[in-house]
Amino acid sequence: MPLARVEIVMRAASHLIKAIGARLEVVGLDAAAATASAASGSASTEVPFGNKTPAVSQNTFIAPNSSLIGNVTLGEGVGIWYNSVLRADVNRIEVGARSQLEDRVVVHVAKFNGDLPTIIGENVHVGPGCTIHACTLENNVSIGAGATVLDGAVVKEGARVGAGSTVTPGTVVGAGELWEGVPARKVRNLEQGESQGLAEAAVVAQELSLVHAAECGKSPEVVAQEAHEHYLSGFNLDLALHPNPATRQRPGVLFDSDFRGPRKDDPDDAEEWQ
DSSP states (O other): OHHHHHHHHHHHEEEHHHHHHHHHHHHHHHHHHHHHHHHHHHHHEOOOOOTBEEEOOOTTTEEEOOOOEEEEEEEEEEEEEETTTTEEEEEEEEEETTOOOTTTTTEEOTTTTSSSSSEETTOEEEEEEOOEEEEEEEEEEETTOOOOOOOOOEEOOEEEEEETOOTTTEEETTTEEEEEETTTTEEEEHHHHHHHHHHHHHHHHHHHHHHHHHHHTTTHHHHHHHHHHHHHHHOOHHHHOOOSSSSSSSSSSSSOOOOOOOOTOOOGGGGGGG
């Protein structure tokens, strides 16, 4: 057999081996995606306690690995993000419409040292890693990442607590004020542009929560199919997606209808002939 012909056969065989390997990876990816989706979809996020069961309004996002326990009430459009825990065992937790509690937020209540529920108003944004403990956050409040608000504290409407700050028990943060530090102290009043920016950020977070809700609501079959298509998009494997040559977008990278190697006149195969 002429040397050129042997080279063509070897390159064609190389393409075929690569394609088989890619297909095996896709099969594994499909199985992994289905398993992961099924596991996350089966996670329990709403746990009754005593005679109280969490009450959830419409259009909410409750991440699969978050937990609502006991006397929790969520308004419409609320987002409870990944790994967050709302435990209302000895008192109640209320979260107003469109408020967002981001990843790893912990919300507790108190009863033994006073009747202290946790009340979170509307359009409130609580950053990741916060602890909200037996306190009140009024409407349009923003709590920075990693901050802590403790028993009996009140954060008034439109106020901002800076990242990593601690609002000590019984403290009142005034409306429209910026507080920072450990313990938190008033820094200044927020300017109008800052308040508007916080309000816009809350809207963006609420819209994003609906996207996450849609993604988390997909069935294992849909997740596996999307993962399959995304994986194949990294390869030029029309043959895998379109096994029927009549529906293929172009002649296959592996073989055309005559079952021969890469095409010399195909720009996509040009490198094979250099």
